[in-house]
Amino acid sequence: MCGIIGIVALSSALKESLGMVLYRCLKNLEYRGYDSVGYAVIDNSGKLIVRKSKGKIDDVYTKLGFNKASGSIGIGHTRWATHGRPSDENAHPHTDCYGLIAVVHNGIIENFRELREWLESRGHVFKSETDTEVVPHLIEEFKKLGMDSYTAFKKAISVLRGTFAIIAIDIDAPDRIFFAKNTSPLVIGFGDKAMFIASDIPAFLDFTNRVLVLYDGEVGYITANQVFIESVEQSALDNTPPRTKPVSYDHRVRVIAWSREEASKGGYPHYMLKEIYEQPQALAQTIAGLREGVDEAIELLRKAEKVVFVAAGSSYHAAFIGRLAMINLGGVWSDAIVSSEARWYVSGLSDRDVVIAVSQSGETIDTLLAVREAKKVGARVIAISNVVDSAIPRESDVAIYTRAGPEISVAATKTFTTQIATLLYLSVRLGLVKRAIGEEEANTIIQDLTRIPKAVERVLERYGNAVKSLASKVFEKISSCYYLGRGLGLGVAMEGALKMKEIAYVHAEAYPAGESKHGPIALVEKGFPVIFVSLGEIDRELIESNIEEMKSRDAITIAITPKGFEFKSADHVIRVPRVHPYVLPIAAIVPLQLLAYYVAVNRGYDPDKPRNLAKTVTVV
Ligand code: BG6
Numbered sequence: 001m002c003g004i005i006g007i008v009a010l011s012s013a014l015k016e017s018l019g020m021v022l023y024r025c026l027k028n029l030e031y032r033g034y035d036s037v038g039y040a041v042i043d044n045s046g047k048l049i050v051r052k053s054k055g056k057i058d059d060v061y062t063k064l065g066f067n068k069a070s071g072s073i074g075i076g077h078t079r080w081a082t083h084g085r086p087s088d089e090n091a092h093p094h095t096d097c098y099g100l101i102a103v104v105h106n107g108i109i110e111n112f113r114e115l116r117e118w119l120e121s122r123g124h125v126f127k128s129e130t131d132t133e134v135v136p137h138l139i140e141e142f143k144k145l146g147m148d149s150y151t152a153f154k155k156a157i158s159v160l161r162g163t164f165a166i167i168a169i170d171i172d173a174p175d176r177i178f179f180a181k182n183t184s185p186l187v188i189g190f191g192d193k194a195m196f197i198a199s200d201i202p203a204f205l206d207f208t209n210r211v212l213v214l215y216d217g218e219v220g221y222i223t224a225n226q227v228f229i230e231s232v233e234q235s236a237l238d239n240t241p242p243r244t245k246p247v248s249y250d251h252r253v254r255v256i257a258w259s260r261e262e263a264s265k266g267g268y269p270h271y272m273l274k275e276i277y278e279q280p281q282a283l284a285q286t287i288a289g290l291r292e293g294v295d296e297a298i299e300l301l302r303k304a305e306k307v308v309f310v311a312a313g314s315s316y317h318a319a320f321i322g323r324l325a326m327i328n329l330g331g332v333w334s335d336a337i338v339s340s341e342a343r344w345y346v347s348g349l350s351d352r353d354v355v356i357a358v359s360q361s362g363e364t365i366d367t368l369l370a371v372r373e374a375k376k377v378g379a380r381v382i383a384i385s386n387v388v389d390s391a392i393p394r395e396s397d398v399a400i401y402t403r404a405g406p407e408i409s410v411a412a413t414k415t416f417t418t419q420i421a422t423l424l425y426l427s428v429r430l431g432l433v434k435r436a437i438g439e440e441e442a443n444t445i446i447q448d449l450t451r452i453p454k455a456v457e458r459v460l461e462r463y464g465n466a467v468k469s470l471a472s473k474v475f476e477k478i479s480s481c482y483y484l485g486r487g488l489g490l491g492v493a494m495e496g497a498l499k500m501k502e503i504a505y506v507h508a509e510a511y512p513a514g515e516s517k518h519g520p521i522a523l524v525e526k527g528f529p530v531i532f533v534s535l536g537e538i539d540r541e542l543i544e545s546n547i548e549e550m551k552s553r554d555a556i557t558i559a560i561t562p563k564g565f566e567f568k569s570a571d572h573v574i575r576v577p578r579v580h581p582y583v584l585p586i587a588a589i590v591p592l593q594l595l596a597y598y599v600a601v602n603r604g605y606d607p608d609k610p611r612n613l614a615k616t617v618t619v620v
Pocket of ligand 1: 312313314315316358359360361362363364367410411412613614615616617
């Protein structure tokens with residue numbers, strides 16, 4: 001959840017403005033963490049300059065002199081603290097004892113304590129509490145043992161245990177940046193004025209869209225016009241260089257279709273609003289692109305005794321909805337487990353089962369670890385992700401990609417709705433194969449799936465302003481509220497509540513509507529907002545009586561429901577276009593995304609950078 005960037009400049013213009021280019025790339029990575037920021041460059045006199053500070057990049061921009069830094073190579077880091085509180089000394093880059101090597105890192109080095117003890121016993125002095133700082137000292141130590149810069153770097157990497165994306169510079173190798181990748185994401189960008197390496201593609205999309213995604217266990221270096229990659233084996237803490245094998249990679253270079261426009265705000269005040277309004281396009285692209293991997297996935301699902309979803313955050317809520325589709329349309333028993341809880345359930349899995357890992361980033365460590373647990377018992381794994389070649393798809397048997405484009409906002413929106421569309425499509429295709437649903441119903445659902453981008457557009461056009469006024473009229477001073485639903489509506493209620501918590505910091509809880517009388521209703525008093533999500537014919541009357549119960553306690557009731565459901569009693573009704581019930585969640589969540597967004601903005605919060613959260617959590 002930190003953002004790292006490395007640049008080897010080719011053009012003299014870029015060398016002159018290296019600090020500004022580092023700044024722009026780090027700005028594009030801020031969603032990965034913003035506790036502190038720093039950079040290191042080897043300037044034109046061959047000196048290593050390191051500048052770093054606690055705080056967001058724009059707050060420390062002048063202090064760090066981004067506009068003054070120049071040189072041939074540079075690295076940068078924007079941090080989300082894991083080991084060591086946010087502070088100047090814990091900010092990256094970290095250096096060796098003599099300030100000749102600088103390193104930035106994203107991930108967790110699990111054996112850093114024993115490495116630090118070993119290094120301190122050999123006279124190294126540490127300046128921070130971080131796990132990362134062992135890396136420059138290891139490089140320094142292995143150089144002392146006679147290794148050249150790159151061999152010492154590889155050796156340092158080979159003694160690390162844990163998850164990491166690491167890039168390093170050494171004044172003894174002033175024309176190259178060393179890199180290593182294990183579990184945490186790392187991608188190379190082939191620019192015509194410079195070579196880039198970063199945690200994520202948007203970092204350098206202003207400069208190039210030719211991308212190479214690195215795989216676990218790969219190390220190497222980039223120069224201004226060359227990339228060298230090899231795989232490295234783990235080794236012991238001694239003076240023997242690690243075993244490596246060269247890696248060919250030409251076939252892995254991709255041109256990313258994300259335009260610069262896509263990765264910028266595109267005129268909206270926040271990435272989140274842009275991405276909410278991008279959902280029609282994201283859905284259309286995803287539904288049109290549902291081909292590669294689908295047949296292989298169906299082949300696995302057809303034989304599955306049970307299907308278990310593993311996911312975190314909003315992806316878990318998509319999985320919760322996907323689970324209902326898999327049971328009722330796909331004709332296979334299914335469950336949805338929060339990734340971090342999966343190890344309690346794995347013993348119930350076998351090689352006759354299929355796990356569907358839902359992760360927009362494809363890098364969430366909890367979900368990656370759940371996938372590894374499932375594979376240990378022989379379960380086959382299908383990954384649903386938005387980032388090609390990310391870790392979870394790579395470790396799965398089959399990968400199916402949503403085509404939502406880059407989602408920069410920390411709060412998931414378009415990746416959530418495109419995940420639902422993908423899971424629904426899979427369930428319908430499976431249902432046809434297993435004869436769990438008829439051709440007619442399958443065709444209706446697929447037809448409504450192709451209609452849903454327009455339906456979402458209508459909801460945005462028709463309710464954008466209504467929800468904005470609801471946000472100020474009803475939620476101005478609210479500190480807690482309920483989201484109640486049944487079945488598919490519960491999955492939407494859960495996601496709506498998470499949005500309100502994530503970005504508006506309102507204590508919003510989602511409950512099965514039928515549960516509200518078993519306790520939660522005790523909190524309801526005059527003016528307490530209760531949002532109902534009612535999507536199914538089968539429980540319309542039940543929801544109606546739930547609304548009555550809440551109104552009799554002077555709650556403010558809001559109903560999200562398809563056209564044709566006449567909820568006479570709710571104080572506010574937001575109608576979504578009438579499509580097949582299983583397609584409805586995609587439209588029903590949109591007003592709730594907007595509601596959370598406007599409540600957050602009304603309270604002066606930045607919806608793109610919610611406190612304490614990061615876009616991708618790569619620490620357990
Ligand atoms: C959280 C994000 O950290 O991770 C959420 O803030 C996201 O938006 C969750 O839903 C799961 O992430 P992913 O990438 O596995 O879908």
